[in-house]
Amino acid sequence: MNKTAFNDKVILIDKQKGLTSFDTISRLKKKVGIKKIGHSGTLDRLASGLLVVATGKATKLTRYFLDSDKTYNAVVQLGIVTDTLDADGTVVSSASVTTEHMAGVCAVLDSFVGKIEQVPPLYSALKIDGKRVSDRVRDGEALTLGSRSVNVYSIDLISTDPVRSTFEMRVQCSKGTYIRSLARDIGQKLGCGASILDLRRTASGEFSVEQAVSVENVSADADERNYIVTIESALKFMNQVTVDKSAVTRIMNGAWFDEGSLLSVDNRGSDYCAVSDGKMVLAIAKINFNDWHVVYENVFN
16 A cells, blocks of 8 residues: 555544454554554544544644534443443442433433543543553552533433433534543433443544545545545645745744744634644644734744
C-alpha cells in the first residue's frame, strides 16, 4: 500500500468493540506501513466509534483534538454495578429495577446537564505520577480519586427498555468526561445503581464517525477517502492567518515575523491560529494582534 497517502495526515477510524485503542493503532501501523502514529482520546475495549488518529507531522495536532468536545451514544444497564463501571467488569452489587426507577430516568438525566463534579473510574487510562490508575488498582493499591469539573452540554434520552432495565442516551460533553462515571452517578441518583452496557463515540470536535472507516477498510485506492484529512483541513476550527512569502522561512525556523507580513486574518473564535502561506499550514501559534506578540505552539518545519 502507498503510505504517502496516509503520512502527515489525520485518519478517522471507527474502532471495533472488543479491541483496545492500542490494538487498533497497532493494526493500522501494519496496514499503512507508518511507524509514527498517535491518537487523541482513548476508547475502552467495550466501546466502539470514532478514534482520531494522526501520522507523521500531524501527530503534533493530537493535543488540540484531545481538548475538543465529544459526543457519545450509551446504553445504560440499571440495577447492576461493576468494578469497571461497564459490562466488562465484575459485578459488585445488584438491585431490583422498578417501574418508578424507569419512569425517573428522564428527570435524572436532566439534572446532570451543565457543569458538574465527576470522579473518574478507578479502571481508566488516567495517570498518577506517570502510571495508569487502572494498573495501580490491579497492583493492589487502594486509591481514592478526587472529583473534577466537566461540562455536560446535553443528554438526550433515545429509548428505554423496561424488560431489560436499560435505556439509551446521547451525551454531548467536554473533554475529560467519563461516560462510565456518568452512568454510575445516574444509577446512584435513581437508587438502583447502573453501569455501561454499550458505548459508542460518534463525534470528536469537527469530526464525525460517519466519516470514519474500520482499519480493515482503510485503502489508499478508494475513490472517496473522507477518512483521510490533511493538516490544513483538520485545523479549520482555528483562526486562519495567512502570511506573505517573506515570513515563510522565518516561521519555519521558529523565528518572529512582522505584522506587516500578514495577508489575511479569519478569526474563528479559537485560542489558536493556524498560520499558513495560503497553501499549507506552517505553524500553530497564539497571536496577540493588539500588541503584536507571537508565541509558537508548533512549527511544521
